[in-house]
Amino acid sequence: LTHPVNSTRVSATTQHCTMVFIVEGRVVDDADPAVPSTAEGLRWVCSDDGEDCGFEGSGLGVPADDGRPVRPADAGRYHLYTSYACPFAHRATLGCGLLGLDPATVGWSVVHPMKDNKVGWHFEPGTEHADRLLGKRTLAEVIAELCPEYTGRVTTPVLVDTTARRIISMDSKMIMRFFFSVFGGSPLAATPLPTPDPAKELADLVHSRVNLGVYGCAFARTQEQYDGAAVGLFGALDTLEARLTAAEAEAPPAAAQPDGGGALGAGFVGLTGPGRLTEADVMLFPTLLRFDDVYNALFRCTGRCIRADYPALHRFAARFAALPGAPRTVDMPYVMKHYWTSESFGPQCNPSRLLPASAHWRRITAGREATPAPCKHDEQQASDSDLGA
Numbered sequence: 001l002t003h004p005v006n007s008t009r010v011s012a013t014t015q016h017c018t019m020v021f022i023v024e025g026r027v028v029d030d031a032d033p034a035v036p037s038t039a040e041g042l043r044w045v046c047s048d049d050g051e052d053c054g055f056e057g058s059g060l061g062v063p064a065d066d067g068r069p070v071r072p073a074d075a076g077r078y079h080l081y082t083s084y085a086c087p088f089a090h091r092a093t094l095g096c097g098l099l100g101l102d103p104a105t106v107g108w109s110v111v112h113p114m115k116d117n118k119v120g121w122h123f124e125p126g127t128e129h130a131d132r133l134l135g136k137r138t139l140a141e142v143i144a145e146l147c148p149e150y151t152g153r154v155t156t157p158v159l160v161d162t163t164a165r166r167i168i169s170m171d172s173k174m175i176m177r178f179f180f181s182v183f184g185g186s187p188l189a190a191t192p193l194p195t196p197d198p199a200k201e202l203a204d205l206v207h208s209r210v211n212l213g214v215y216g217c218a219f220a221r222t223q224e225q226y227d228g229a230a231v232g233l234f235g236a237l238d239t240l241e242a243r244l245t246a247a248e249a250e251a252p253p254a255a256a257q258p259d260g261g262g263a264l265g266a267g268f269v270g271l272t273g274p275g276r277l278t279e280a281d282v283m284l285f286p287t288l289l290r291f292d293d294v295y296n297a298l299f300r301c302t303g304r305c306i307r308a309d310y311p312a313l314h315r316f317a318a319r320f321a322a323l324p325g326a327p328r329t330v331d332m333p334y335v336m337k338h339y340w341t342s343e344s345f346g347p348q349c350n351p352s353r354l355l356p357a358s359a360h361w362r363r364i365t366a367g368r369e370a371t372p373a374p375c376k377h378d379e380q381q382a383s384d385s386d387l388g389a
Contacts, residue, residue: 020120095179100190209236
């Protein structure tokens with residue numbers, strides 16, 4: 001299936017979202033730096049679609065010749081700045097959650113859900129959204145202090161080496177791989193997880209057509225761009241639905257499933273088959289989690305919804321949500337508040353700032369994986385019996 005989704009760039013100047021940038025320590029809103037800067041000898045690079053960003057040449061998560069990670073798995077050495085709203089940052093927090101890395105091993109600072117168009121992601125001192133490492137008021141201040149020559153977007157996630165007092169990476173995939181590589185074989189991790197994905201093309205499909213596809217629909221500025229993004233998105237979901245359906249058919253009964261080394265649990269079936277968790281699975285879950293409550297309506301991904309039209313994907317989301325450590329990475333009230341009411345999307349897409357009801361997380365964690373009923377807008381406080389699951 002060919003489509004022009006990759007030509008639909010998620011730009012800082014779209015009519016839907018304002019991005020905040022740093023230019024050598026100075027915060028600039030709605031600016032697009034033309035020349036990448038250098039920071040501590042590393043060149044900051046960003047792909048055309050604006051999502052694959054990081055320090056080139058950092059060697060992040062790449063094993064040394066003797067097989068040991070290039071960075072030590074020291075408890076308390078690393079700190080992650082993240083947002084529960086961002087699906088890309090969710091990859092990084094899943095890297096921590098699935099490995100069972102507690103706050104004493106890898107600390108987190110979670111930005112406030114109400115992103116500000118002038119300062120970007122910010123913190124609220126004295127609350128659960130405080131900067132627990134440096135005590136700053138904005139993420140821009142954190143980046144400027146740790147990497148004063150940086151020029152680029154103020155985004156989550158940000159992984160910091162607290163011993164070296166420097167930013168390791170702001171690339172979600174690299175941070176996810178970092179945790180799996182450095183802590184996967186460490187006694188600090190609950191269970192080692194495989195990386196990289198043995199089927200790279202599958203991870204590429206999830207990233208380019210699904211993770212970025214929803215943003216292609218949201219930020220399209222012409223009908224041609226929107227049609228291309230929508231065709232690519234739903235074509236990819238169709239492909240993944242068929243793949244998961246076939247994998248489920250080939251899987252033995254749940255009671256006979258291998259435990260996947262202790263982390264996957266009996267009965268887990270991922271994109272590459274039973275008992276295996278890959279990067280593609282980790283990258284797919286955040287988008288599925290947000291799809292029905294956010295992307296379907298707010299991002300104009302209205303062709304279909306996961307629960308009613310993709311039963312295998314819905315069951316996959318339920319299985320993934322049951323993995324040890326996964327629930328720690330999810331805060332759906334935070335997600336809904338950010339997308340529907342913050343300045344990032346609210347004024348243009350939801351000017352009344354009304355917060356819709358959300359029951360998707362409860363649906364996929366209810367353990368009821370029979371044929372899903374059609375989507376409906378449930379009351380926020382409805383009982384499980386009222387959710388149509």
